[in-house]
Amino acid sequence: MTASLSRITHVVWKEFIQLSRDRRMFGLVLLMPVIELIIFGYVVATDITNIALAVCDYDRSASSRNYVDHLVHSGYFRIAAQCHHITEANRLLDRGVVKVVLTIPPDFSEKLRRGKTAEISALVDGSNSNIAMIASAYLEQITLTRAVQVRFPDRGAGDRIVVHPRVEVEPRVWFNPELRSVRYMVPAILCVVLMESLVVLTAIAIVREKERGTIEQIIVTPIRAGEFVLGKAIPFIVIGYINMGAVMLAGRYWFGVEMAGSMSLLLSLSLLFIMTCLGMGLLVSTVSNTQQQASMLGQFLLLPNLFFSGFIFPISSMPEVIQRLTVIVPLKYYITIVRGIFLKNAGWAELWDESLVLLAFGVVILTAASFVFRKEVR
């Protein structure tokens, strides 16, 4: 056991020295994530706050007031007017005093009480299409967030609120169709950064030994395949975590996005995803003979993860067949977990199912990869 640990430590030590000698690579590995965050961040940095809102509350109940408070607390809306009648509110909208008119019907609290779907209508000023889209997207998001919160407490199951924002504007922006704000991007980039450093860099590091022939010298030593792979992977796990930290800091100080949930939960659930990534990196390394092949193949494996995880395109807007296929995309579960922790302070109770799926992925992929790797080494 101690002998095994010592051998692993030697590989880790060697790997860090080699990494530090390769200045270009080292710089790239550490700077890429933050650069990525800033690029992606600016692409989606369409955050607009303080959108003027007119509320027309026909229900005047605790529930409806609670709901409006919630919107205001999100920081995106401010109440410019409380109207008693819809015509009054519409006049404000026409004059451009408010951007959104929210109408809460008289049966709002009654429906909630009976466990039915309460409908709210939102009329959005379409003259500035950008603001219109953002406002409606926020309404949607905040409502969903709230639905999660109100589902569990004292009023029992069944509470759901759905907003039908009647948006008259159509243009959708290609790079950010769901209008996810930078708040949604920071946690997702965190995931992608971790995946990149683990899959591609680990694969390259292992293939480099094949390409240069140094693996021959390793095979004849008493070190076991698993020890060697672990020793090669640990530096990249560390780098992955450092990069996560960098993205978090950049997210915090550059974009003002702060994590709501628990750091220790984030780090420990990340380990599940790390297993999957290592398995993928190992598989890539067994089928590649050159570092270039490994790099290309690794990037290639990342693509479906980027496309079908909800990182770039929202899953809900995909064709149904593809939506069903996304169940085999590991990054999807990890992004859900990280967004949950990051944005909603989600805990084990909300995340256990995704975590179990990730664990299963990790075990299967890592086992398969170790099997193939061990076979290939001889």
Added chain:
Amino acid sequence: MTDLEFAVDVRGLTRVFDHFVAVDHIDLRVRRGLVFGFLGPNGAGKSTTIRMLCGILRPTAGSGTVGGFDLWRESEALKSRLGYMSQKFSLYEDLTVEENLQFFAGVYNVHGSQRRRRIAWALEMAGLVGREHVLTRDLAAGWRQRLALGCAVLHEPPLLFLDEPTSGVDPLSRRRFWEMIAELSDRGVTVFVTTHYMDEAEHCDELALIYAGKVVACGSPAQLKSEHVPHALLELTPSPLMPAYAALKEAPGVLGVAIFGDRLHVTVADADQAKQDLPLFLGQRGIVVSKVDRIEPSLEDAFVAIIEQSGVQER
């Protein structure tokens, strides 16, 4: 391993790549404590054999023991008992001399005072004292090979496999390397070394010749020469060379002709007779012979004779 008679004892060792038989049912017995030379031209199957013996490559067929460990079942246990230097330089070029030594000591489970002692010894032996902090890629070929040997024996293995350790190295470094091999052998290490240099083969206690995947002869250098070159050998320096080579093949009393640089080695039944006849024979064909000597057969002559006698086809 101390009570072992054969450090390597394998039968029927075979490796097939796709449909190409790289190593074809070879039997090898290496007596413990010897310097055993594995001799053969490029592509003969030397590296493939050595890689199977070290447990890097799985044999297609064969059985036996290496270092007393079963070839199939105990290759893991063997690893701490053998040293291996591959044909291609395989230390980390972006680590320094010292870092390579430290790393390999670590993965070979050499720790503490033993590690300090062994690293100091390796640096001394390889003549690398004072160069501990030089990056390995900046070392000349000769130094690298010595460092590679040093790394391969940090854990004091009783059995050492060296695959063409001196290819691409200058003659002085080659000699120095063979001195290191001799020193290790004096300490009781069994050395299995492949080479295609005939002069190096002369340093070995025993040899096996491999040709086109088959072992065609075994024995000490002296045995191989006396057994396979029973006839006398003449060395001629004719001009022009190739017509002389063609003509001599047809000459009376000539058993074989081989080209050695700008000279010909001619196997004859009667040396004294041929020494007189052959220059005349060639003279009649307009070929000038500047020098004729009777020589002792070299290993290369033996090798040429052995391959002709074996009937194994070149591939």
